[in-house]
Amino acid sequence: MRQVLLVRYGEVHLKGQNRPYFLRRLTENVRRAVAPLGAEAWLSDSRIYVSGMADMDEAVRRVTRVFGLHSVSPAWELDKDYDQIAAKCVELTRPLSGTFKVAARRSDKRFPMNSQQLNAELGGVILDSNPNLRVDVHKPEHLVSLEIRDHAYVYIGEIMAAGGLPLGTGGRALLLLSGGIDSPVAGYQMMRRGVTVNAVHFFSFPYTSERAKEKVLELAKIVGEYGAGMKVYVVPFTDIQLQIHEKCPDEMGTLIMRRYMMRIACEIARRDNAAALITGESLGQVASQTIEALACTDAVADMPVFRPLISLDKQEITDIAVRIGTYETSSLPYEDCCTVFTPRHPLTRPRVGVVAEAEKALDAEALVRAAVEGTEEVLM
């Protein structure tokens, strides 16, 4: 008799011929997540099993962070022996009170009792042993589950996991990571869909400080822990900002700046073998996030730009940030000590042609090349 973690996967069920590939990847990701605990993971019978860990809570915490899983249940693995099963059911339900039901599932048809019989028999045993419990087959407070497979598994309840698709099955993308609340959440959301994410950060020293950079790296570390770490490309951006400020119309400053970020990000993405960009933009949040402004920045990107937060309210984004653990770091000050480059009256409905014309005062190719060459790589 030992304790195992019974892991159910989510959307991978929907896959057709690709399913074995997704499952291999998923099992590998679970294995990697629990390996530091000395535990092992294996795929069997459309479940992933984890065993060998001393700290069950930590194993649950780690496994529920793996993308592509639906839920987990800490379960007892028993011999396929009715008496042993009944004894464990009694033991596990002893501290409970309220309503319950037994849900048995017999995959191994050689077991002498069928599911209905097991439900009735075990329900009776539990009821006899614990006066605080009543049966409710419709809406029980406690669901006592039994699965008869290669072994018998008994558990109560399930813990929801992160959902999504297995990391590494969705290709690679590059996240534009600022020190704010939104971009780390955007990165997380795409990782959840199986995308391997690295990040690019635009650094405007002395208008932002070393501490601001440290904060961004810390965010990358937190988000990276949901995958296999995150590389951050730190791009020296001050020179471009100064040139935009000097040579372009004030009201287009932010837009032109965003366009340069896109150009540089595309270039770095290619070097990182990434095929798309990710931003934390949310429609209408600021002047550069109107439909017209987004069209204007997208016009210089030659790969898809994903904006997973586009329809979310600030509060919804904040809630996710709190849940994934980036909110506190994002809320640190010293984000940006510059208002120099913030237009007082930014254009909210820009036309691409007008912005492109205004930009001609700058040598885009040279600026992008210099920025990319000066880029520093930090692996978190």
Place this chain on the structure above:
Amino acid sequence: MEAYLDNSATTRPTDGVIEAMARCMREGFYNPSSLYAPALSAEKAMRACREELAGALSVEQKGILFTSGGTEANNLAVIGSVSAMRGARHLIVSAVEHPSVLEAFRRLETLGHRLTVLRVDGRGQPDWAQLDAALDDPPALVSCMQVNNETGALPDIPRLVGAVRRKAPEALIHVDGVQGFLRVPFDARQIDLYTMSAHKIHGPKGVGALYVRPGVRLVPRQLGGGQEGALRSGTENTPGIAGFREAAVEMKAIPALGALLMEKKRRLWALIRQAVPDALLNGPDVESGAPHILNVSFPDVRGEVMLHALEGAGVYCSTGSACSSKKRRVSPVLLAMGLTPDRAEWALRFSLSPYTSDDEIRYAAAQLGTLHATLRRFKRR
């Protein structure tokens, strides 16, 4: 090249200080409260430090009480002394005190005491008329710093003491001397409580002291084994105290320290003015402020941007005060001294040490000139 001009934030411990601390840890590590002979030498080493500090203030060594630093000493002085009194009292504090003083007073205010916050003028002097009026309701405690940490302003303490003693002879007077101790001479016989910190005078962090005039009652803020006359329990930080003593001895040994610092400050200000002709001096005139603190506004460039640009060139200074640079706000001290928000936002503080070299001063001024000329071209439109 590097220029460290942030000596009011902290100073580099001297080799002598480091050696004194290492020796204390290697050889004199005994607990001063233990009963055998070597422990007695630890006790003696503490006494040597007390004498050194007391001597600098012209007071008796038995009034010196060691703490974990300036903040604890200020908290103990303010909250400890008022807690030893009965009933709700009137308290007076200057508006530009360090947070460790101001916040302690604010705490007392929430406990029901009446607080008068004393305004200051553009040169950091208390509003004497307001003080005079406030003294009509005799205060239990008056607190004013010796040297303002942001501007180097020197409030006229003898005048303040005179005014308080005349109308409120029972009042206790506390002076936070963290930024002034040993760099600006001070006679503590005229007051009741005086705060010191080691790491501002090339000593270690984590050790400070409070002078308590014998007879002044304090309620301890930290309870336990009864060390430091039961006013500050906890095993004494003997290595820190050894380092504190060495730092004080070395500072005292520098001949004409005040004049030496003032010469450096004059030079820095002259060179800054050459490099940035429209730089604005904040606080008192160069000659009438503390000799080691210079606060300057560089028009059109936010202090924080200027600070980071200087950092890129190896020049270290601070905006307002280092403790508040994490908050994204304009210095309340500078505003209290009547600066416009713009000018306060442009402010940088340079603070000197007797070990600041001429090269550092020249280099810093040159970098300021170059960087400011570049940065001021980029204004928000």
